[in-house]
Amino acid sequence: MIARLSNAQRVVVKIGSALLTDKETGKLNRTWLHAFVEDVATMRARGQEMLIVSSGSIALGRRALGLPSGKLKLEESQAAAAVGQISLAHAYQEILSAYGRNCAQILLTLDDTEERRRYLNARSTLNTLLRFGAVPVINENDTVATSEIRYGDNDRLAARVASMISADCLVLLSDVDGLYTAPPSEPGATHIPEVADITPEIMGMAGDAASEMSRGGMKTKVAAARIATDGGCNMAIANGRTLHPLRALEEGARCTWFTARTTPVASRKRWISGSLKTMGSITVDDGAVNALRHGRSLLPAGITTVEGRFERGDALSILDEQGVEIARGLSAYSSEDAQRIKGHNSSEIEELLGFAGRAEMVHRDDLVMTKA
Numbered sequence: 081m082i083a084r085l086s087n088a089q090r091v092v093v094k095i096g097s098a099l100l101t102d103k104e105t106g107k108l109n110r111t112w113l114h115a116f117v118e119d120v121a122t123m124r125a126r127g128q129e130m131l132i133v134s135s136g137s138i139a140l141g142r143r144a145l146g147l148p149s150g151k152l153k154l155e156e157s158q159a160a161a162a163v164g165q166i167s168l169a170h171a172y173q174e175i176l177s178a179y180g181r182n183c184a185q186i187l188l189t190l191d192d193t194e195e196r197r198r199y200l201n202a203r204s205t206l207n208t209l210l211r212f213g214a215v216p217v218i219n220e221n222d223t224v225a226t227s228e229i230r231y232g233d234n235d236r237l238a239a240r241v242a243s244m245i246s247a248d249c250l251v252l253l254s255d256v257d258g259l260y261t262a263p264p265s266e267p268g269a270t271h272i273p274e275v276a277d278i279t280p281e282i283m284g285m286a287g288d289a290a291s292e293m294s295r296g297g298m299k300t301k302v303a304a305a306r307i308a309t310d311g312g313c314n315m316a317i318a319n320g321r322t323l324h325p326l327r328a329l330e331e332g333a334r335c336t337w338f339t340a341r342t343t344p345v346a347s348r349k350r351w352i353s354g355s356l357k358t359m360g361s362i363t364v365d366d367g368a369v370n371a372l373r374h375g376r377s378l379l380p381a382g383i384t385t386v387e388g389r390f391e392r393g394d395a396l397s398i399l400d401e402q403g404v405e406i407a408r409g410l411s412a413y414s415s416e417d418a419q420r421i422k423g424h425n426s427s428e429i430e431e432l433l434g435f436a437g438r439a440e441m442v443h444r445d446d447l448v449m450t451k452a
C-alpha cells in the first residue's frame with residue numbers, strides 16, 4: 081500500500097486551508113509549508129512529477145482584509161481570494177526556489193476542466209510545465225468564479241486535475257488521517273484503511289467539515305475519490321497535521337486509500353472511444369494504418385482525405401482506404417489546417433500554416449484503435 085505513493089510517476093497533492101493557516105493568528109503556517117515543500121522537492125528530485133493543489137487564499141485574505149468570522153458573502157470571498165492568493169503564491173515561489181524549482185501558478189475555473197478545448201489547453205500547459213521540471217501550484221480562480229461556474233471545493237478540483245493529466249496518485253492532505261465510519265467527533269467512529277468500491281454506504285459515512293475555514297468536509301473528498309479512481313488514479317486521504325506529511329505517508333502513516341478502478345491510459349481511451357461525438361473523418365494510407373497499429377501517432381504525411389468541419393481538440397474518426405473506421409482520436413488541427421497539411425511532411429507545417437504546430441495530426445495519447 082505504501083508503494084502507491086513512492087512508485088507513482090505523477091502525483092497531485094491537495095492541501096486544505098486548515099493546514100496552511102494558523103488557527104489563532106490566521107497567518108500562513110510557514111514552518112509547515114517549508115517541511116511539506118521539502119517533501120515535494122525530494123520526490124521531484126527522485127524523478128516523480130509533482131503538482132500541488134493548494135487552498136488557503138480565502139482564509140489568508142479574509143484575515144488581511146479584517147473580515148469577520150462566519151460565512152462570507154460571495155463578493156467577500158472573491159475579494160479575500162484576490163488578496164490571499166498573492167501571498168499564497170509568493171510563499172510557494174519563495175520556498176520552492178530554495179530547492180531550485182520553478183513554481184508555476186495556475187488558476188482554474190470549472191470550464192477549464194469540463195470544456196474540451198479549454199481542457200486540452202490546460203492539460204498541454206501542465207504537461208509542458210512538468211517537462212520543464214516546474215512545480216505547478218493550482219487553485220480555483222475564486223475571484224472570477226461565480227456560484228454557478230465554480231467547483232467551490234479543491235477536493236474535486238484536484239481530482240479533475242489528476243484525471244486530466246493522467247496522474248497515478250492523488251493525496252488529499254487534511255486535518256484527519258482518513259475516512260471514518262462517521263464524523264470522528266461521534267462516539268464509535270472507526271478508521272477505514274482501504275476503500276475498493278465507493279458504495280452508497282461509504283458516501284453516507286462522510287459528513288461536513290468541522291471548521292468554518294474549510295469548504296468541503298468528507299463529502300467532497302469521497303466525491304473526489306470517485307472522479308480520481310474512475311480516471312485510473314489511486315487516492316489517499318492523509319493527515320497533514322505533521323511536518324513532512326508525504327514522507328510520513330511513505331513511511332506507512334495511517335490513511336485511507338481509494339483504489340483506482342482502471343489505469344489512467346485505459347480510462348482516457350474509454351473516454352475518447354465511447355463518450356465523444358466525432359466531428360469529422362480522415363482517411364489514411366496503408367503506411368499510416370500500419371503505424372497506428374504499432375502504437376504510433378498519426379502524422380499529416382499519412383492522410384489522404386479530410387472530411388467534415390472540426391476544430392482543434394474535436395474527436396475524429398480515422399478510416400482506412402476502404403472507408404472502414406480503424407481508430408478514433410482528438411485532432412491537433414482544425415479541418416481547415418488539416419486540409420493544408422494532409423500528405424505533407426511534418427517539417428513543412430510551419431511553412432504551410434505560418435505557425436509551428438505539432439508534428440502529429442493525432443497524438444498517440446489521444447488515439448484509440450477501434451479495429452485491430
Ligand SMILES: Nc1ncnc2c1ncn2[C@@H]1O[C@H](COP(=O)(O)OP(=O)(O)O)[C@@H](O)[C@H]1O
Nearest residue numbers: 096254260262263285287289290294296297298
Ligand atoms: N466520516 C468522516 N471521516 C473523517 N472525517 C470526517 C467525516 N465526516 C466529516 N468529517 C470531517 O471532515 C473534516 C475534513 O474536511 P475539511 O475540514 O474540509 O478538510 P480540508 O480543509 O483539509 O479540505 C474532518 O476534520 C472531519 O471533521
Ligand SMILES: N[C@@H](CCC(=O)OP(=O)(O)O)C(=O)O
Nearest residue numbers: 097136137138233234295296
Ligand atoms: N479555493 C479556496 C479553497 C476551497 C477549498 O476547497 O478549501 P478546503 O476545504 O480548505 O480545501 C481557497 O483557496 O480559499
